[in-house]
Amino acid sequence: MATARTFRTPRAPRAFRTAVALGGAAALTLVAGCAPQGSSSASTQRTVSYWLWDANQLPAYKACAEDFEKKNPGLTIKISQVGWDDYWTKLTAAFISDTAPDVFTDHVSKFAQFADLGVLAPLDELPATKGIKNTDYQPGLGASWIGQDGHRYGAPKDWDTVALFYNKKMAKAAGISAKDLDSMTWNPRDGGTFEKTIAHLTVDRNGVRGDEPGFDKKHVRTYGLATNVDGIDNGQTQWSAFAASTGWQFTNKKVWGDHYNYDQAAFKNTIKWYYGLAKKGYLPPYEDYSDSNQPQTQLGSGKAAIAMHGSWMISTFAGLKGVDVGTALTPVGPSGHRATMMNGLADSISKHAKNKKGAEKWVAYLASNACQKTVGEHGIVFPATKAGTAVAAAAYQKDGIDTTAFTKPVADRTTFPFPITNYAADIQALMAPALEDIYANGASASEVLDRTNKQINFLFDQ
Amino acid sequence: MAIASPHRAGAHRQGAHRQDARGDGLLAAAFIAPALFGFLVFLLWPTLRGIYLSFTRFNLLTPPEWVGLDNYVRMVNDPIFWDSLRVTVVYVVMNIGVQTVVALLIAVLMQRLTQSAFVRGIVLTPYLVSNVVTGIVFLWMLDTQLGIGNQILGALGFGHIAFFGSKTWAIPTIALVNVWRHVGYTALLLFAGLQAIPKDMYEAGRIDGAGEWRMFWRISMPLLRPILALVLIMTVIGSFQVFDTVAVTTAGGPANATNVLQYYIYGAAFGRFQFGYASAMSVALLIVLSVITIVQYRLTKAGQTDLG
Numbered sequence: 001m002a003t004a005r006t007f008r009t010p011r012a013p014r015a016f017r018t019a020v021a022l023g024g025a026a027a028l029t030l031v032a033g034c035a036p037q038g039s040s041s042a043s044t045q046r047t048v049s050y051w052l053w054d055a056n057q058l059p060a061y062k063a064c065a066e067d068f069e070k071k072n073p074g075l076t077i078k079i080s081q082v083g084w085d086d087y088w089t090k091l092t093a094a095f096i097s098d099t100a101p102d103v104f105t106d107h108v109s110k111f112a113q114f115a116d117l118g119v120l121a122p123l124d125e126l127p128a129t130k131g132i133k134n135t136d137y138q139p140g141l142g143a144s145w146i147g148q149d150g151h152r153y154g155a156p157k158d159w160d161t162v163a164l165f166y167n168k169k170m171a172k173a174a175g176i177s178a179k180d181l182d183s184m185t186w187n188p189r190d191g192g193t194f195e196k197t198i199a200h201l202t203v204d205r206n207g208v209r210g211d212e213p214g215f216d217k218k219h220v221r222t223y224g225l226a227t228n229v230d231g232i233d234n235g236q237t238q239w240s241a242f243a244a245s246t247g248w249q250f251t252n253k254k255v256w257g258d259h260y261n262y263d264q265a266a267f268k269n270t271i272k273w274y275y276g277l278a279k280k281g282y283l284p285p286y287e288d289y290s291d292s293n294q295p296q297t298q299l300g301s302g303k304a305a306i307a308m309h310g311s312w313m314i315s316t317f318a319g320l321k322g323v324d325v326g327t328a329l330t331p332v333g334p335s336g337h338r339a340t341m342m343n344g345l346a347d348s349i350s351k352h353a354k355n356k357k358g359a360e361k362w363v364a365y366l367a368s369n370a371c372q373k374t375v376g377e378h379g380i381v382f383p384a385t386k387a388g389t390a391v392a393a394a395a396y397q398k399d400g401i402d403t404t405a406f407t408k409p410v411a412d413r414t415t416f417p418f419p420i421t422n423y424a425a426d427i428q429a430l431m432a433p434a435l436e437d438i439y440a441n442g443a444s445a446s447e448v449l450d451r452t453n454k455q456i457n458f459l460f461d462q
Numbered sequence: 463m464a465i466a467s468p469h470r471a472g473a474h475r476q477g478a479h480r481q482d483a484r485g486d487g488l489l490a491a492a493f494i495a496p497a498l499f500g501f502l503v504f505l506l507w508p509t510l511r512g513i514y515l516s517f518t519r520f521n522l523l524t525p526p527e528w529v530g531l532d533n534y535v536r537m538v539n540d541p542i543f544w545d546s547l548r549v550t551v552v553y554v555v556m557n558i559g560v561q562t563v564v565a566l567l568i569a570v571l572m573q574r575l576t577q578s579a580f581v582r583g584i585v586l587t588p589y590l591v592s593n594v595v596t597g598i599v600f601l602w603m604l605d606t607q608l609g610i611g612n613q614i615l616g617a618l619g620f621g622h623i624a625f626f627g628s629k630t631w632a633i634p635t636i637a638l639v640n641v642w643r644h645v646g647y648t649a650l651l652l653f654a655g656l657q658a659i660p661k662d663m664y665e666a667g668r669i670d671g672a673g674e675w676r677m678f679w680r681i682s683m684p685l686l687r688p689i690l691a692l693v694l695i696m697t698v699i700g701s702f703q704v705f706d707t708v709a710v711t712t713a714g715g716p717a718n719a720t721n722v723l724q725y726y727i728y729g730a731a732f733g734r735f736q737f738g739y740a741s742a743m744s745v746a747l748l749i750v751l752s753v754i755t756i757v758q759y760r761l762t763k764a765g766q767t768d769l770g
Contacts, residue, residue: 117523287624425734437717
């Protein structure tokens with residue numbers, strides 16, 4: 001013990017110790033201050049960064065990029081694909097840290113906010129993109145991307161509508177023909193032939209159908225209609241086709257409305273009926289939905305007979321193993337017509353794009369018939385130009401997929417647009433829990449929607 | 463001379479001492495610098511700036527605009543804020559309640575039964591897994607359709623439970639998932655506290671005929687109090703800040719049933735670009751936590767020990 005106590009390790013000279021300590025502190029400071037500064041300006045002038053979220057579309061846009069690079073020697077397109085769930089978070093962070101992509105795929109539900117934040121470049125002011133006209137595209141697609149200031153912030157790239165995907169074998173077993181499915185009617189009182197159809201397609205664990213006596217709604221083997229909670233706030237693939245078929249509209253104006261109509265009787269009755277299907281056993285309960293049990297999984301596993309979904313899912317549904325999937329039009333509503341939400345994506349340019357010249361050229365190419373036809377050939381999405389749409393329809397047909405249910409509403413003009421207003425993120429944050437409350441907790445649709453609509457419209461009155 | 467010499471020598475030594483002290487001060491400053499830098503840059507400055515931003519309207523991309531108390535008025539009138547505060551409190555009560563009891567049980571068992579480092583290692587393992595990984599793994603295990611948890615329930619003849627999908631189960635599930643992750647760490651802290659209790663206390667207790675149960679309440683608990691108080695303060699603060707598990711499992715749903723305060727703040731800031739309002743709510747959380755900590759500190763007399 002005594003030796004241990006008196007023994008001292010030889011001490012390093014003080015100057016040395018101080019130097020080490022200061023060096024350590026300096027190194028830490030340097031590490032903290034050394035964020036990646038981005039590549040050199042010479043290489044950014046050659047590269048155009050481009051973000052998209054749909055993995056299905058990646059090959060099509062890679063093909064477009066290759067063609068573009070051939071036509072524009074010296075320019076390289078760097079495509080990054082980030083799934084929808086992380087896309088917007090990542091994009092927001094990128095805008096804040098000034099690392100945003102030069103060009104990115106944009107959604108109408110987001111662009112108002114981005115335009116408002118001043119992070120988008122007005123395309124009508126850039127030489128390469130100022131020639132983009134609404135008439136180059138399917139009706140309504142171009143107009144959606146004009147901001148309240150009259151500037152264009154997106155170049156239309158594709159469009160989508162919503163229709164029904166159904167299990168052909170189940171329909172046949174239930175004695176329901178493709179024609180029956182294409183001519184369904186709907187009303188919020190008794191659900192019309194649509195409700196009769198999904199009731200008949202619902203089968204409990206004892207094999208009893210939903211419209212037969214003795215149906216056990218607590219133990220359903222196959223639900224008539226698949227559930228989907230993603231995007232519940234705008235109801236694109238859930239309630240919107242029904243609500244709009246009554247003549248109801250989201251807002252007081254077609255675009256840039258400043259008053260929402262979620263408190264109108266037609267809407268409240270639609271929601272009450274729609275989520276009431278879960279109480280009848282024709283629609284799975286809220287709890288059944290999860291990321292691992294999306295509509296395509298429900299149809300693929302035989303848990304559901306019909307799924308209402310968007311045209312961007314055509315190839316996914318067509319590719320389901322062991323299930324022969326057909327498509328059908330949405331039902332005709334009380335207004336005497338069908339209604340399907342038509343939405344389109346566009347490409348936007350970041351205001352502070354590192355390579356703005358390259359970005360505008362790339363966007364002009366993305367918006368052109370040349371690229372849109374290339375995308376169409378892949379048969380994964382409907383390009384925004386008419387020629388591109390025709391190529392896509394032919395490509396789908398070649399794969400044995402009938403897309404009439406998605407294209408007919410466009411030809412018949414029975415579509416309605418995705419609501420474009422300010423405060424989209426706030427509205428989503430209010431509407432999603434409100435509808436979940438009705439669906440999951442059985443809350444009164446009338447009460448919840450009155451209250452929520454008031455909160456939403458309060459945003460516009462501030 | 464005879465006197466002066468040692469005096470001089472002493473003066474010399476004292477001078478060297480002063481020099482020494484100056485040198486040590488510099489060295490100390492050098493060693494403190496990184497931590498101080500971190501504290502100033504990552505803690506103090508953001509806190510002060512956060513407090514300033516709570517009085518502004520700020521979207522991060524354009525300069526903040528002074529709005530006075532607007533954000534606080536809005537917060538007081540925001541039913542979702544109050545609901546998320548309620549949800550957070552329910553979560554904290556369940557999380558800390560279960561965690562503390564289980565951790566204490568594990569700590570006492572470890573102290574009274576085994577001193578094995580292996581057992582201690584095992585107990586700590588869940589803490590080594592990141593919160594996000596824990597959340598995702600449990601999300602899969604407890605999935606209504608595919609999860610092994612529900613397969614087992616089904617095999618036992620019970621119906622499926624939507625652990626993360628139902629209003630009733632979501633908060634308890636998240637609370638228990640986080641108990642699983644943190645209980646080992648908490649148990650180790652308590653175990654260390656128990657180790658500090660002199661063994662002769664228990665020997666004396668045994669000689670006096672006290673059983674384990676009695677010794678736990680009469681010896682372990684009173685003497686563990688300061689450590690337990692510290693652990694409680696730390697875990698309650700941590701629990702109030704629950705975020706990652708919610709973000710990866712329920713994202714605040716269903717119908718805001720798991721919309722804990724941190725998640726609501728995050729949504730306001732990064733989802734809706736309302737950094738001013740989000741800052742105001744963060745300041746509110748800071749105040750709530752400060753009050754709870756002071757109250758806990760006082761109530762548990764955390765600063766005093768009964769080991770005299």
